[in-house]
Amino acid sequence: MVTYQKLETPLTGGCQCGAVRYRVGVQPENVHLCHCRMCQKAVGGPFAVICPVLKSDFAVTRGAISWFHSSSVARRGFCRDCGTPLIFDYPDYPDIGVLAGSFDQPDRVPPVVQYGVESRVPWWHGIEKLPGDAPTYAEDPQGMLTRIQASNRQHPDHDT
Secondary structure, three states: OOOOOEEEEEEEEEEOOOOOEEEEOOOOOOOOOEHHHHHHHHHOOOOOOEHHHEEEHHHEEEEOOOOOOOOOOEEEEEEEEEEEEEEEEEOOOOEEEEHHHOOOOHHHHHOEEEEEEEOOOOOHHHHHOOOOOOOOOOOOOHHHHHHHHHHHHHOOOOOO
């Protein structure tokens, strides 16, 4: 049985629009990348980063999670308003998988292992060699960053 470490400062997170917010009172264990095709589709990316915690240590603090039953044994939780993926869940299991990107501080939940590697995209192995020193919109001749900031509807990375 996994022993979860209680946190002095809980992890918080939520969806992009702020309709759903949650709190986690323990450090997730066995945080993992899942490259399976179902996870790729569920998050719209090449892998999901899943952070398991006991359901008793997870609390929705605003709104309600909507569910899509992605198989006969698993379901995916998301915000019905903005579509942000939030949760992977086996309803009969005691733990729940919170998706790392929905945490306010995703740097606090580093992955330790990968699963579903048979579906890993072939370009995965070259990612670390890609250039990547420039901040968002470092070259912005059309002023896109200013326009985005002026009309940003994304909820801030903290409780409000």
